[in-house]
Amino acid sequence: MVHNEKILSALEFAATKHKGQFRKGSYQTPFISHPIRVAAILAENGEGDSESLLIAAILHDVIEDTETTANEIRTLFGETVCNLVLECTDNKKLPGWEQKQEQVNYAPKASVAAKKVKLADKICNIMDIREDPPSGWSVERKLAYLTWSEAVFQGLKGVNPALDKLFEKELTKAKQTLVQSTRV
Numbered sequence: 001m002v003h004n005e006k007i008l009s010a011l012e013f014a015a016t017k018h019k020g021q022f023r024k025g026s027y028q029t030p031f032i033s034h035p036i037r038v039a040a041i042l043a044e045n046g047e048g049d050s051e052s053l054l055i056a057a058i059l060h061d062v063i064e065d066t067e068t069t070a071n072e073i074r075t076l077f078g079e080t081v082c083n084l085v086l087e088c089t090d091n092k093k094l095p096g097w098e099q100k101q102e103q104v105n106y107a108p109k110a111s112v113a114a115k116k117v118k119l120a121d122k123i124c125n126i127m128d129i130r131e132d133p134p135s136g137w138s139v140e141r142k143l144a145y146l147t148w149s150e151a152v153f154q155g156l157k158g159v160n161p162a163l164d165k166l167f168e169k170e171l172t173k174a175k176q177t178l179v180q181s182t183r184v
C-alpha cells in the first residue's frame with residue numbers, strides 16, 4: 001500500500017537536502033533527478049506497491065551526500081526506511097577504491113530490499129554513462145566503471161528478474177556506445 005503523501009514528503013525532503021547539488025554530467029542536471037529516477041525504475045519494474053522501498057530509493061543518497069543524520073530519517077520515515085538507507089550508504093571515510101571494493105564484497109550480503117535499491121541505482125548510473133557521463137571521464141574510466149558495476153551486479157542479481165534484465169540491457173547499450181565512440 002502506497003500513501004502518496006509520504007512519497008511526496010520524501011521527495012520534498014530529498015529535494016531540500018540535495019539543494020545546490022548537481023549530477024556530474026555536462027547538462028548540470030539537479031542531483032534530485034537521480035533519486036527520482038532510481039525510484040521510478042523500481043516502480044516501473046514491479047516494485048510500485050512497496051512504500052518503504054520507494055521512499056528509501058528517494059532518500060538513498062541523503063546520508064552519503066548531505067548533512068542528513070540517520071536519526072532524522074528514523075523520526076520522519078521510520079525504522080525500516082532508515083535501515084534501508086543506511087544499507088545503501090557508502091563509508092565515505094574509506095578511499096574511493098576501497099569504497100568500490102566494499103560495494104562488491106557487501107552486495108551479496110545486503111537485504112533483498114537493499115539489493116533492489118542498489119540495483120536500480122547502478123542502472124541509473126549506467127544510463128548516465130551513456131546519456132550524460134561525468135565531465136572529464138575518459139573512455140577507459142567509463143569502461144572501468146562499467147566493469148566494476150558488473151562485479152557489484154553479480155552480488156545483487158536474483159531478487160527481481162525485470163531489474164536484472166534491465167541492468168543487462170543498459171550495460172550492453174553503454175558498452176556499445178563506448179566502443180562506437182572509440183571508432184570515430
Ligand code: ZN
Nearest residue numbers: 034060061121
Ligand atoms: Zn545513487
